[in-house]
Amino acid sequence: METILIIEDNSEMQQLLIKVLSSHYHIVSAYSGTEGLLLFSQKSVxxxxxDRMLPGKSGDEVLVELRQHTKIPIIILTALDTHADVAKLLLAGANDYMIKPFEIEELQARISVQLRDHAPQQKNTVVKYKKITLLPDTFSVTNGMKTEQLKKKEFEILNVLITHPKQIFTREQLYRKVWQAEYYDDDNTMNVHLSNLRKVLLKLDSDNEYIATVWGIGVKLA
Known part of the structure; x- marks a missing residue:
């Protein structure tokens, strides 16, 4: 399930968006530009x-800062609709925009299009290593008798390691490759994903190690 970060200071709009979108996406919400940037640095989005009109850092400023760290799609919610405003937003890195008030069905469609167009290209070839097989169509892994569902990023981490069997990745290198975003030294996201991934692999194959820690450097395929 994809994660959407909503940065919107209007509580009624926030609640509406959460209510409508939470059945299809994991939602993280912020009420200011500063809070939004902090959550972005902590979560996989x-x-x-x-929203363009935010307290503290404006949506324009947040857009510029986000584009310094990530290429994920950003949809602007704005009450301004002049050609100059729209051009400014697109040139600053926005992928799309919605003019308030908008139809929620159109927003849902635009979100779906952006996520589809920016989804990592997964090869549908089956990848095998030791006793497990990766199933890219479902982001799952199997030992032939039992199948475990992985989170999308966990699957991508494992796929990167297996397809680069001799490479040692620092956590920063692995994060950048999988998330395609800036890595923050105090970010615990990678450690959590690696820990969860190891637990799943242990369920499928208790006889073999798949992810080895290279002390002082990072991780590699065991």
């Missing part, structure tokens, strides 16, 4: 809905 697939798309941002960004």
């Amino acid at each position: 697939d798309l941002v809905l960004l």
